[in-house]
Amino acid sequence: xxxxxxxxxxxxxxxxxxxxxxxxxxxxxxxxxxxxxxxxxxxxxxxxxxxxxxxxxxxxxxxxxxxxxxxxxxxxxxxxxxxxxxxxxx
Amino acid sequence: xxxxxxxxxxxxxxxxxxxxxxxxxxxxxxxxxxxxxxxxxxxxxxxxxxxxxxxxxxxxxxxxxxxxxxxxxxxxxxxxxxxxxxxxxxxxxxxxxxxxxxxxxxxxxxxxxxxxxxxxxxxxxxxxxxxxxxxxxxxxxxxxxxxxxxxxxxxxxxxxxxxxxxxxxxxxxxxxxxxxxxxxxxxxxxxxxxxxxxxxxxxxxxxxxxxxxxxxxxxxxxxxxxxxxxxxxxxxxxxxxxxxxxxxxxxxxxxxxxxxxxxxxxxxxxxxxxxxxxxxxxxxxxxxxxxxxxxxxxxxxxxxxxxxxxxxxxxxxxxxxxxxxxxxxxxxxxxxxxxxxxxxxxxxxxxxxxxxxxxxxxxxxxxxxxxxxxxxxxxxxxxxxxxxxxxxxxxxxxxxxxxxxxxxxxxxxxxxxxxxxxxxxxxxxxxxxxxxxxxxxxxxxxxxxxxxxxxxxxxxxxxxxxxxxxxxxx
Numbered sequence: 209x210x211x212x213x214x215x216x217x218x219x220x221x222x223x224x225x226x227x228x229x230x231x232x233x234x235x236x237x238x239x240x241x242x243x244x245x246x247x248x249x250x251x252x253x254x255x256x257x258x259x260x261x262x263x264x265x266x267x268x269x270x271x272x273x274x275x276x277x278x279x280x281x282x283x284x285x286x287x288x289x290x291x292x293x294x295x296x297x298x
Numbered sequence: 299x300x301x302x303x304x305x306x307x308x309x310x311x312x313x314x315x316x317x318x319x320x321x322x323x324x325x326x327x328x329x330x331x332x333x334x335x336x337x338x339x340x341x342x343x344x345x346x347x348x349x350x351x352x353x354x355x356x357x358x359x360x361x362x363x364x365x366x367x368x369x370x371x372x373x374x375x376x377x378x379x380x381x382x383x384x385x386x387x388x389x390x391x392x393x394x395x396x397x398x399x400x401x402x403x404x405x406x407x408x409x410x411x412x413x414x415x416x417x418x419x420x421x422x423x424x425x426x427x428x429x430x431x432x433x434x435x436x437x438x439x440x441x442x443x444x445x446x447x448x449x450x451x452x453x454x455x456x457x458x459x460x461x462x463x464x465x466x467x468x469x470x471x472x473x474x475x476x477x478x479x480x481x482x483x484x485x486x487x488x489x490x491x492x493x494x495x496x497x498x499x500x501x502x503x504x505x506x507x508x509x510x511x512x513x514x515x516x517x518x519x520x521x522x523x524x525x526x527x528x529x530x531x532x533x534x535x536x537x538x539x540x541x542x543x544x545x546x547x548x549x550x551x552x553x554x555x556x557x558x559x560x561x562x563x564x565x566x567x568x569x570x571x572x573x574x575x576x577x578x579x580x581x582x583x584x585x586x587x588x589x590x591x592x593x594x595x596x597x598x599x600x601x602x603x604x605x606x607x608x609x610x611x612x613x614x615x616x617x618x619x620x621x622x623x624x625x626x627x628x629x630x631x632x633x634x635x636x637x638x639x640x641x642x643x644x645x646x647x648x649x650x651x652x653x654x655x656x657x658x659x660x661x662x663x664x665x666x667x668x669x670x671x672x673x674x675x676x677x678x679x680x681x682x683x684x685x686x687x688x689x690x691x692x693x694x695x696x697x698x699x700x701x702x703x704x705x706x707x708x709x710x711x712x713x714x715x716x717x718x719x720x721x722x723x724x725x726x727x728x729x730x731x732x733x734x735x736x737x738x739x740x741x742x743x744x745x746x747x748x749x750x751x752x753x754x755x756x757x758x759x760x761x762x763x764x765x766x767x768x769x770x771x772x
Contacts, residue, residue, distance in 0.1 A: 253309055253310045253311060253312070253413070254413070254414050254449055255514070256443065256445045256447070256448060257448055257509055257513065257514055258512050258513065258514050259511060259512035259513050259514075260447060260505060260508065260509055261443050261522050262508055262512055262522060263500070263508035263509070264443050264447045264522075264524060264532065265443060265522045265523070265524055267500040267504075267505075267532060268443075268524045268525075268529055268531060269524075269528050271500070271528070271532055271534070271535045272525070272527050272530075272532075274496075274531075275531045275534065
């Protein structure tokens with residue numbers, strides 16, 4: 209990890225510059241959400257350990273997928289109950 | 299002016315803690331300046347302090363700095379007693395973990411994140427966990443993995459899973475591994491059935507294997523990204539796992555003691571009255587209740603307006619106490635898991651990073667109720683050593699002597715040879731008189747027990763105290 213005065217701000221500026229310079233990154237905009245593929249190096253002092261970061265990337269993606277599926281499933285379930293309830297009333 | 303840098307504050311080049319003339323300061327150095335300013339300007343600091351999640355501070359003049367690198371000097375509000383995660387019961391570590399996740403969630407909402415997730419950054423203040431490290435926050439950039447993920451798993455998740463699935467006392471492992479329980483160790487210790495649960499599987503078992511396989515090597519040298527949405531899902535998974543963790547303390551050695559204790563109603567009420575009266579006479583503000591069990595007498599101290607530390611070696615008793623304190627909104631008692639025959643030593647670099655229990659004293663008043671027979675008989679400690687150690691911990695002492703024919707003492711002696719001919723009241727009084735002056739004493743009705751109010755002798759008087767006559771009457 210490098211440390212420099214105002215390190216984070218500097219890194220943020222550098223990252224923004226690199227984002228503008230790469231046209232492929234512009235395509236990553238989806239519904240106004242900018243997904244940066246180049247992470248901002250943090251000024252953290254602890255060793256994140258690559259093996260842990262790799263696991264985090266995979267686990268986080270998997271958990272996000274599961275969460276989306278769970279929400280979608282619960283939405284389908286609630287719609288189904290709604291429709292079923294309406295028919296019963298009829 | 300003497301400036302003493304905290305021996306535990308050396309890891310983060312962004313700042314450190316020091317004491318000067320009894321006042322606590324936190325120095326902010328250049329690497330942390332931007333993040334500190336963002337913490338304030340984002341409104342996160344104000345929000346966290348208002349909700350009691352972060353310790354408040356005032357800014358001191360820059361002239362107060364300990365070294366020339368300072369860009370700011372803060373004067374944080376001190377917490378009453380520093381405690382360490384290896385001294386916490388299950389519920390305390392769980393609440394500290396949930397606070398850490400809540401801090402990370404709120405920080406992300408305001409464009410920041412926690413750059414570390416050390417359990418040592420959390421302290422109990424007014425009965426609630428609070429973050430004491432103002433410099434733990436840094437700017438969060440979309441795509442950045444949570445740099446403190448491994449530390450969070452080691453400091454919080456792994457020990458909590460071990461306490462919940464294996465043994466409630468395994469939080470003590472944190473005293474052996476100061477950067478948290480290594481995940482490969484936790485993975486080996488956890489029952490096989492935890493492989494079938496998603497959260498332990500991902501955050502501990504596979505996490506440990508990934509660290510073992512890749513270590514510090516990044517395959518292909520690629521930078522890894524985690525979207526905000528994915529990171530939020532990861533945090534949510536950690537939170538829901540920790541919220542669901544349970545540990546039932548019932549059935550541990552002491553957790554049932556309250557129901558089985560040796561007093562009738564009259565005896566217990568009189569003991570309470572005596573302790574209350576003696577505490578009033580000492581005007582104690584800081585009370586350490588040694589062998590507190592479920593904290594019956596810590597509550598007497600707290601009711602009288604003192605701050606009490608309920609110290610016991612039984613995680614079950616302390617867990618029950620912690621839950622009751624939360625339920626009752628009692629904020630003046632801190633449960634602390636310490637084995638008095640092996641109290642927390644100085645740990646970490648040069649033995650100084652984590653202070654020993656004695657270094658965090660002395661207390662104004664010690665309560666040693668129904669304790670001496672355990673130390674003298676179960677742990678074979680001579681009265682002289684007990685008195686000497688107690689004198690190092692507190693200025694005044696409220697101590698109970700439980701004679702040999704008391705049912706509780708008989709229980710300790712059952713099935714073992716009585717090698718304690720000196721365990722008598724007169725011997726107890728004689729040995730304690732070398733360290734303490736007895737101010738008052740009274741019998742507890744319905745028992746042969748006696749309670750003493752003692753005051754520590756000054757150094758000069760202690761040196762002059764003659765050896766007690768060696769009466770050994772039974």
